[in-house]
Amino acid sequence: MTKPIHVTSEIGKLKVVMLKRPGVEVENFTPDMMPRLLFDDIPYLPVAQKEHDAFADTLRDNGVEVLYLEKLAAEALDAGGDQVKDAFLEQMLAESGYAAGVLHNVLKEYLNSMSTQDMVIKIMGGVRKNELDFVPRDLVSAAEEEDYPFFMDPMPNLYFTRDPAASIGDGLSINHMTFTARRRESLFMEEIIKYHPRFANQGVQVWRDRNHDTRIEGGDELVLSDTVLAIGVSQRTSANAIEDIARNLFKNKSGYEKIIAIRIPHNHAMMHLDTVFTMINKDQFTVHPGILGEGGHIDTWTITQGKDGELNLDHRTDLKQVLKDALHLDDLDLIPTGAGDPIVSAREQWNDGSNTLAIAPGVVVTYNRNYVSNRVLREHGLKVLEVLSSELSRGRGGPRCMSMPLVREDL
Template identity: 80%
Template sequence: MFDDIPYLPIAQQEHDNFADTLRQNQVEVLYLEKLVVEALDAGGETVKADFLTQMLAESGYVAGVLHTVLKDYLNSMTTEEMVVKLMAGVRKNELDYVPLDLVSAAEEQDYPFFLDPMPNLYFTRDPAASIGDGLSINHMTFPARQRESLFMATIIAHHPRFANQGLHVWRDRDQTTRIEGGDELVLSDTVIAIGVSERTAASAIEDIARSLFANQSGFEKVLAIRIPHNHAMMHLDTVFTMINHDQFTVHPGILGEGGQIDTWTLTAGKNGELDIKHDRDLKRVLKEVLNLDDLDLIPTGGGDPLIADREQWNDGSNTLAIAPGVVVTYNRNYVSNQVLREHGLKVLEVLSSELSRGRGGPRCMSMPLVREDLS
């Protein structure tokens, strides 16, 4: 899923800088691998065994000799070592084993892995999304990422901070239609926007809308916003993010003449059906559903088409709002950052020369679990 290979030591330093910036601004930072380890240890041996069996099955080893070899190898580790190894992948040269079955013999012999690594996991936004008093645990689009949401399912089911706390899973990962967290943007305590994108299907949006409306989630409207289906604009949050009560970043490339873009407002209908209203004026729709007299759509790169495309490639629109009017951005998007400041935003820049090579910004690299209720 990467267009380039980040230089790992510098990428790690940059990620530490990102985490430190959050901590310095009163954000508690939790690391995915630590949460998974704590959840498995809290769940006990049966939970750990079931988790490993499921992970191996989703990695292509439901049963057989290699399933057993990998299971024994991973079970020989501590929980932390096992979780890190699953994320990093298991290379063939780690095991003293040569498979003799036809499937293995017919595979590309130079392929180095028995278990593929999960490098996209640093984009924690996508496998799940917090929505009100619950979350969606997502069936992701590409096989390379579909195992990732098993980690969040395990955390929610077994971690002491989250299990048995009344959290609702509005849509679980055991679905056939695709949805990813980068397309899910909570706009208020009653409105969520979801992108119809390369990574999220319209049928999945209808599915989660029905669940939210039927299960007293408090959400009354779901906005489905269609964006171009391409790698540079893979999720809604790569081109559109909410950064204040009445301010949004937007990449000009998603808007047609006059700021037009296909937007559907979904509300609860009769007998579990959905009422759907179509509009192409995004600003008008946002003002209506958020009860605003006016709002500020701030264009990436100040609206200059050359600068907007350049900074969009490095996720100039992918801002992480940690409070109304306070955003974390990549420092390399200096034109967009200055424009945000001119619109009254407090901009916290983080280092980004290597992290940006993964094609995801600060919002992509974070998955807020709990936010203060500002209503």
């Protein structure tokens, strides 16, 4: 398997993954800034880094090559040369609110004074106002209060590498993200695909780029097989974005024939489909009971290609039957988070008990704090690899959120 991106399932043996080690960005903000940056708490960085390193080691111990976003981004910019680096800086500054003007020039000079790797880390970590030697007193960042401490906000959500882009078959979506706090993140992946020697000119298909108004995020994109995707209609992904990527996948002969859109509650606790539903074996899924209505029903739409670029939509509410039909299964096992207990399932779902990362069929990585859900998974025959989670979980994302698979073995 020589393609730099190749993901045709959620469960094929994981060969290559992209992570982002938490850096200064996860604590370079104040409690007042948490809503703006989509955080509920401020992780303790040294422990978060130790936990993340242990997560990466667990993957390596199971034969996975681990790549890091921050390193790939710097290598891509260096490979592209001075013009590419300059264009990236211009775009990043524009998306940070500085398309032109004195502050644009000061920030660009400051960032250009660094090595490429240091520049990438600084952009990710945020640029405080007190870092710059010269700041015009009569100018402040657009739409910001003068006493706001940052010119360029930190990006604390970056360690959730699943969301800015999503591997699908031999290509990926590079996503237009919902909230301003995360929107710049996908620019790094755009540069990596265009200019990094590992990916550039290697036939990687971009099924949908980031230059859209409609929103989609990788936590909502699940590759169920080499012909079927599931995409959540969620707080972070809109129905029209799902229809758009469906048209692109059908039109460009991606091999994908069905997209199952699944509507989940639109709230922070269940921000993405993978926080409430993941595939962990050929016929086994985790599911948070809180997304299922009376009788275990939930709205789904199976999208297939129609005539003249139109889409056919089949609305159904029996998720289990929809999955069985799409994946040609006689039966399947929906494993409830927290054993289905209303208190335990809500608590463990909040701590990403449903956010499992399959690294092979029936082998999953989970947070150790979700001990009830982990026990239930083992009772259903799964091999569970637990990782430490006291600080990483404060960001409201689990092992699947923290990983972007780049290559999996075919089933």
